[in-house]
Amino acid sequence: MPQQPKQLPYKLTHLGAKTTVTGSCHLLQINNTSILVDCGLAQGDDHTLPMSQWPVPPKDIDYLFITHAHLDHCGRLPELIQQGFQGEIITTHATRELLFPMLKDAMALQHEDEESKQHFFTRLDDLTWGFEYNETFELKNKLTFRLGRAGHILGSAFVRLESKEPACSILFSGDLGATNTPLLPDPDPPQPCDHLVLESTYGDRLHEGRHDRIQRLGEILTRALADGGKVFIPVFSLGRTQELLYEIDRLRTDPDLRQQFPLLHSQKIPVVVDSPLGLTLTEIFEQLYPFWDREAQDLRAEGDDPLDFSGLYSARSHRDHQRLTRMDGPAVIIAGSGMCTGGRIVDHLAAGLEDPKNDVLFVGYQAKNTPGCIIQKYANTPDGYVYLDGERFSIRARVQPLSGYSAHTDQQGLLDWVCSTGHKPEKITLVHGEQHARQALAEKLQQRGYQALAS
Known part of the structure; x- marks a missing residue:
């Protein structure tokens, strides 16, 4: 019988892509700070939680991390800002460059007037900051963050957040790419963390090399x-x-x-x-x-x-x-x-x-x-x-x-990436995958001694 993971000193709420592949959005409440990781659109039959039902309203969210510029990770930004978000948007330098054309194209067919669209992009420009990979930066309330290369698309990153008091760390994988992908450096190995929130899109299959x-x-x-x-x-x-x-x-x-x-x-x-x-x-x-x-x-x-x-x-x-x-x-x-x-x-x-x-x-x-x-x-x-x-x-x-x-790595790539840290997190939460993919990956991780939970 596997041991129950210890209770970690924060609250994590999955607002999208908890049990589906698109619409990534995760809310971390820690040290009196509200942090959103991604704010994406759902596609097909996938759904996200309406912002009116979020436990923290957009105006009270302090930080938003964008792991990469695909719309299923950033496409709800116009709605988020319209609903009053005024915190900092944190991403890599390359993703910051790619966000604007992606969102301009997505908004082109919307029936908003040009003045409203221009206001959004002005606010987006004011709020968004690009950061380097593999350097540690400070947030408020004794929190720090670090971005690692995810190898999914240009500018993609995984996000590690750490609290000094109480001491704990959580890492969001974002979307992970395969090694030897054209144009892209391979994913960086993850740093040790207490809690890993891991994508599982292809957690049940292998790709061609x-x-x-x-x-x-x-x-x-x-x-x-x-x-x-x-x-x-x-x-x-x-x-x-x-x-x-x-x-x-x-x-x-x-x-x-x-x-x-x-x-x-x-x-x-x-x-x-x-x-x-x-x-x-x-x-x-x-x-x-x-x-x-x-x-x-x-x-x-x-x-x-x-x-x-x-x-x-x-x-x-x-x-x-x-x-x-x-x-x-x-x-x-x-x-x-x-x-x-x-x-x-x-x-x-x-x-x-x-x-x-x-x-x-x-x-x-x-x-x-x-x-x-x-x-x-x-x-x-x-x-x-x-x-x-x-x-x-x-x-x-x-x-x-x-x-x-596929821009996503496969089951073996996910396993190799998790194991490359050499440190077992207290728990692994699998998101961004259909039920069969999450379950198959959870079983493989459990066989290796990890506390992996398929939602």
Whole structure:
């Protein structure tokens, strides 16, 4: 019978992503200080607690830590500030740069007047501070914090908070990435802590390694493009778009890979990023090259920009997008959104999902009951279909999942990361995962002697 963990001197309330993958939001009450870690939007069937039901109203929260700039971790910031939050927003320097275009894009379709939006971004600019990795900074009431590299997307971090009196520490993993991810340094090992709040998105499965995935990407693209069809890749504009560009560049320029996949460079098959936000973020990625990993920086220094190569095109305007939906293949089209819940990928799927010459390549997590999840689930059934913008489409295109491109690490990566500290926390709370994923990871951690709780 495992021992019960000791009672730690604070209160932790999960306001989102306690038992689901999206909508991350966690409230820590400690030393008469209220600290929020992330404030994200929910997607698909996921839900977050309304702010009117929070145990601490937004106006009384002292600090908000943003672990990274994906909307399921920062997308409720406009609502939070509207509801009176006036504390400090703490994140890394790179995330601070990425927050603004992400939120501007998310707010573009909202029916607020421009003056209200401008007021929000002025307040966001005033309240948000960027900090360095792996340095300790002081908060009020004898609290300190430290940010570590999470390896999920550029600027992503895990957050360790420590109280001097009473002595205790809690670490929020945020979203953890895999090792050997293009452009990104590997995750830092966690510092010892009393309580670890750990994501579990892929706590029940293993991914392909980087070598395997680039091989599979080359094989899938070669096979898919050989018949003159299009390859549609639904992606998130931040992170996945840039990783894919990096590895497509490798397939075209690395001597060994060029020899294995000659079709991908000999015929000059166009690769098109059809996402204004994705293009803007890629430009910001270019400016943030000091945060890239050593491999990517070396390529750039040698004159091989992995985010800008021959045969790469952009579809920024709506006219370009419409022309692209009518264009014949072969072509690789990278477009958002990653779960096919909206954005330009919906138009591409409406135009091409019923053509068996085409392929849909999924490279990320698909939340329950999103169009992406439905397409993936029913792709191999005789009468599979999906509704896009209220219209029914048969799924006749080939559908290919490629798990190695997930921005989240897998079960083994999570276990290795937890074990790398060499110190067992008093307890581990698993969040940000579906029930089967949390339970599978909890069992693996318990086998290793950890007090792991699946909510």
